[in-house]
Each structure stands twice: as structure tokens, then as C-alpha cells.
Amino acid sequence: MNITTQLAIEWQNPSNILALLFIIGGDIVQHAIAQLFGVYIQPFRNSPRLYLTPVAFSFGWVSYAFMSLASVLGDKPLMPPEPDCPSRVINCSSGYGRTNRSWVLGRILRDHELAVEENSSPEFANLSAAGKRVSLRIDIFQIQESETPQIDRVWILGWLTIVAQLVISAAPWVRHGDWGVFLVTASGTMFALMTGSLRQWNLENNGTAWDLESLATASSASLAETPWLLGVLAVLWGCLLITVSGLQQNAWFLVLIGGIGMVQNIYASVARRPASAFNMGIKPYAPLPTIVGLGFEQPCDDENSDEDLGDTTGHWRQPLDYEETSGVRGAIRELEKAFPKAGVALMQEFFPALVKYEPERYRTNAEKKFWKKAFRRFGMPVLSNHVMNE
Incomplete structure (x- = not known):
């Protein structure tokens, strides 16, 4: 043959x-x-x-x-x-984070990220033309467990x-x-x-x-x-x-x-x-579905000003428009306003060296006051300027 x-x-x-x-x-x-x-x-x-x-x-x-x-x-x-x-899963009450090893959770996150990239909101469409970029995006959902998929x-x-x-x-x-x-x-x-x-x-x-x-x-x-x-x-x-x-x-x-x-x-x-x-089943959290921190310059207070001068914390706790939210820290701050302790938990993830409140890390007096109260609520050390200088 x-x-x-x-x-x-x-x-x-x-x-x-x-x-x-x-x-x-x-x-x-x-x-x-x-x-x-x-x-x-x-x-x-x-x-x-x-x-x-x-x-x-x-x-x-x-x-x-x-x-x-x-x-x-x-x-x-x-x-x-x-x-x-x-990805990482972080408990917003305790701040403890762990590496995700669940294939299902990873796939849900992958699909959500792809959907966001393809269908971004109209207000974010022209950021690049304006010389801005998204530093951090936080999407907030409510989980609804169902009987069957x-x-x-x-x-x-x-x-x-x-x-x-x-x-x-x-x-x-x-x-x-x-x-x-x-x-x-x-x-x-x-x-x-x-x-x-x-x-x-x-x-x-x-x-x-x-x-x-x-x-x-x-x-x-x-x-x-x-x-x-x-x-x-x-x-x-x-x-x-x-x-x-x-x-x-x-x-x-x-x-x-x-x-x-x-x-x-x-x-x-x-x-x-x-x-x-x-x-x-998840659905966007209606009062605040998305928090976005943009990359642009943020004004700074006089570094020699008194930390306790004036109390604008009440006004400062009001949510900001996305165009006013600056960078990663700004987005985390907005999350802390809406969900106490959640912002501090994420702060430790994005800024690992920040294990306690340190006033010199914050630009404005209002921001110092805000995070000082947030760290106390979370049960983390709060050091004054006097202790820090020693």
C-alpha cells in the first residue's frame, strides 16, 4: 500500500x-x-x-x-x-484583608471590570480630553442571595x-x-x-x-x-x-x-x-452607586496653621461631586463618609505604612479632623503633633 x-x-x-x-x-x-x-x-x-x-x-x-x-x-x-x-477581600469592620482564592469571585470581578471598561458613564467619557484620569473607582453594591442562579x-x-x-x-x-x-x-x-x-x-x-x-x-x-x-x-x-x-x-x-x-x-x-x-444577585447601591477619585492637584492649607482652628468637619462630611474628588485618598475619604470604618480599612490597603493617624500626612485642617475622628472610630492609634515631635 x-x-x-x-x-x-x-x-x-x-x-x-x-x-x-x-x-x-x-x-x-x-x-x-x-x-x-x-x-x-x-x-x-x-x-x-x-x-x-x-x-x-x-x-x-x-x-x-x-x-x-x-x-x-x-x-x-x-x-x-x-x-x-x-483580588483581595477586605472586612470593612476589622480592616483584615486576605487574598481571594475563589474562582467564582474572581470571575465576577473580571466580568464587572470588562463591563465598566466598555460602558463607562457619560460623565467620565471626556476625562482624558480634560487632562484628568481616574485614580480609583469604587463601585458599591447590595447583595441579594437567590434560590437558584x-x-x-x-x-x-x-x-x-x-x-x-x-x-x-x-x-x-x-x-x-x-x-x-x-x-x-x-x-x-x-x-x-x-x-x-x-x-x-x-x-x-x-x-x-x-x-x-x-x-x-x-x-x-x-x-x-x-x-x-x-x-x-x-x-x-x-x-x-x-x-x-x-x-x-x-x-x-x-x-x-x-x-x-x-x-x-x-x-x-x-x-x-x-x-x-x-x-x-447584586444591584448598585442606590444612594451612592459609584465613587471616583480623579487625578488632579488639590489645594493645601498653610502648613503652619493651627490644626484645631475652626470646625468645618460637619460641612466637610457632605459627599462631593466626582469632579471635586481628588485621587485615591479622596475616593477613600468619600467612602468613609458614606460607610464609617470602610474608608479606614481601605486606607491600610492602599497605604500600608499608614497604621495610625499621623497629622502631617494630610493637606488640610478639615481633612486632618476628618481622619482623626475616623481612626478613633476604627479603634486605631491617634498621635498628636506633640507626641509625634518627641
């Missing part, structure tokens, strides 16, 4: 290459499940929840089956190990993709009586849905009921049944891979089906979704 004949046979029925395709893209499947998990049905009042995670059958599933089994056996989570948007187009598209795959796989069966492609597609779809319905996903996804501090640092142990179920699924995926390599005809249908599934997996893993799709 010459090389031309061999290539012709392989292109007519690429079953050997098809088997190799099924072992690539496991990380894409992992991110797709993390994105779409959450919606469930409960047939009876006391029956277990049945989670519906529409991640379509694709080339990456065999690889992911063994990757997830190894992860669980090695005391690692099913969820992606690191968030794709680094919001169903959006990404979740619906997953089910439409699954239906399309099953319809395509039935074509060889209807036309030629070859039910092998349908068997592989239906089996792969069933194994994929079973993997996405594991209770372990709920434990790692939002099992802490949206206590943000706990969610940011929690490391969930594997449930007793998780390693066993993943082991059985890995064996089933291995058997499916052997079945695929044994198909002698209509392999191009599987290439098409797997390609469609891979496109859906990629889209689901990177798509922007509202926070409500992760079962965390």
Missing part, C-alpha cells in the same frame, strides 16, 4: 486521529463546568438536587476525566485552582448545542443504519452531564452561602463519594475512547460533533455572565 492510498484511507475515515483529539483540552472543560454549574431541579421535596450543567460532549472530556480524578485523589479541588482576576443565554446555548449534536449523530443511523456515532455521542453526553452534576461542585462553587470572607479562603475537602464516582467515570470515558478508535466509517460525523462541542466549551469557559448567573 503506497503513501497516497494510506492518506486517502485516513482522510476518508480519520478514526486514529480522532482518538488523539479526545485527549486535548481538559482545562477548557474544567472552566466551562465552573462557569455553568448551579442550576438544579428537585423532583420531590426531600429528594437530592439534580444539577443541570450543560457542558457539551467534546474532544477534551477524556483528558478532563483523568485530570479530575488525579486532582481529587491529590486533595486538590475540582474548581480551577486560581482565579483569573487577582439566573438562567442566561450561555446556559441555554449549552443545551441547544447538546440537542444539535444528538441530531447530527442520528444522521448516519437514519441514512445507513450505522448507530455507532449516535452511541458514542449519547454516551459521551450522558457522562458529561453526570460529571457536571456531582455534589462536589456545589461544595466548592458557593457552598459557603456567599459569606465572602469564607468563600475567598475556603478549601473544601472531597466528599466521600467523589473519588469513587470520578473513578467510575474515568473508566467509562476510557471505554468510550476505545470505542471511538474502533469506528470504521462515518468518523467525520464525530469530528464535526466534537468540534461543535469544543466551540461551545470554549465559549462557555470565557463568556461574560451576570453575577446572578452565579447565584449572587
Whole structure:
């Protein structure tokens, strides 16, 4: 058999290459499940929840089956190990901050930042032309926990993709009586849905009921049944891979089906979704949805003036327009006005050396008075000029 004949046979029925395709893209499947998990049905009042995670059958599933089994056996989570948007979670009452390790929180923050960049408010559109820039933006939200995640187009598209795959796989069966492609597609779809319905996903996804501090640092142990179920699924995926390599005809249908599934997996893993799709409904805080600090010069009082001269703190506590809010410290000051202790907590994050009230760090008398009271309310040291000079 010459090389031309061999290539012709392989292109007519690429079953050997098809088997190799099924072992690539496991990380894409992992991110797709993390994105779409959450919606469930409960047939009876006391029956277990049945989670519906529409991640379509694709080339990456065999690889992911063994990757997830190894992860669980090695005391690692099913969820992606690191968030794709680094962030910190800070308790505004205590000021204690911690690095966020929740993939879900990181994804919500990523999607919000992208939305802000694309749809900035009209009043901020001409800042660059005026020679100004945003030094710090603080968006304030109210969290509304709901019973189930919001169903959006990404979740619906997953089910439409699954239906399309099953319809395509039935074509060889209807036309030629070859039910092998349908068997592989239906089996792969069933194994994929079973993997996405594991209770372990709920434990790692939002099992802490949206206590943000706990969610940011929690490391969930594997449930007793998780390693066993993943082991059985890995064996089933291995058997499916052997079945695929044994198909002698209509392999191009599987290439098409797997390609469609891979496109859906990629889209689901990177798509922007509202926070409500992760079962965390948030809405802007109506009285003060956004605080923005702009980069421009701020006037300074006479450095030799008496700190206690005059009391303008009451007037100074009134919220400023965004055009009057100067820099990072100005935005934090406005946050402290609206939410006592929150500004001091952020002050420590942006200015780590500022662990106590130090008068010389502030430009105006009113600002000195404001932060002096804020630090006292927070329970942090307040040093007078006399003590500082000693």
C-alpha cells in the first residue's frame, strides 16, 4: 500500500486521529463546568438536587476525566485552582484583608471590570480630553442571595448545542443504519452531564452561602463519594475512547460533533455572565452607586496653621461631586463618609505604612479632623503633633 492510498484511507475515515483529539483540552472543560454549574431541579421535596450543567460532549472530556480524578485523589479541588482576576477581600469592620482564592469571585470581578471598561458613564467619557484620569473607582453594591442562579443565554446555548449534536449523530443511523456515532455521542453526553452534576461542585462553587470572607479562603475537602464516582467515570470515558478508535466509517460525523462541542466549551469557559448567573444577585447601591477619585492637584492649607482652628468637619462630611474628588485618598475619604470604618480599612490597603493617624500626612485642617475622628472610630492609634515631635 503506497503513501497516497494510506492518506486517502485516513482522510476518508480519520478514526486514529480522532482518538488523539479526545485527549486535548481538559482545562477548557474544567472552566466551562465552573462557569455553568448551579442550576438544579428537585423532583420531590426531600429528594437530592439534580444539577443541570450543560457542558457539551467534546474532544477534551477524556483528558478532563483523568485530570479530575488525579486532582481529587491529590486533595486538590475540582474548581480551577486560581482565579483569573487577582483580588483581595477586605472586612470593612476589622480592616483584615486576605487574598481571594475563589474562582467564582474572581470571575465576577473580571466580568464587572470588562463591563465598566466598555460602558463607562457619560460623565467620565471626556476625562482624558480634560487632562484628568481616574485614580480609583469604587463601585458599591447590595447583595441579594437567590434560590437558584439566573438562567442566561450561555446556559441555554449549552443545551441547544447538546440537542444539535444528538441530531447530527442520528444522521448516519437514519441514512445507513450505522448507530455507532449516535452511541458514542449519547454516551459521551450522558457522562458529561453526570460529571457536571456531582455534589462536589456545589461544595466548592458557593457552598459557603456567599459569606465572602469564607468563600475567598475556603478549601473544601472531597466528599466521600467523589473519588469513587470520578473513578467510575474515568473508566467509562476510557471505554468510550476505545470505542471511538474502533469506528470504521462515518468518523467525520464525530469530528464535526466534537468540534461543535469544543466551540461551545470554549465559549462557555470565557463568556461574560451576570453575577446572578452565579447565584449572587447584586444591584448598585442606590444612594451612592459609584465613587471616583480623579487625578488632579488639590489645594493645601498653610502648613503652619493651627490644626484645631475652626470646625468645618460637619460641612466637610457632605459627599462631593466626582469632579471635586481628588485621587485615591479622596475616593477613600468619600467612602468613609458614606460607610464609617470602610474608608479606614481601605486606607491600610492602599497605604500600608499608614497604621495610625499621623497629622502631617494630610493637606488640610478639615481633612486632618476628618481622619482623626475616623481612626478613633476604627479603634486605631491617634498621635498628636506633640507626641509625634518627641
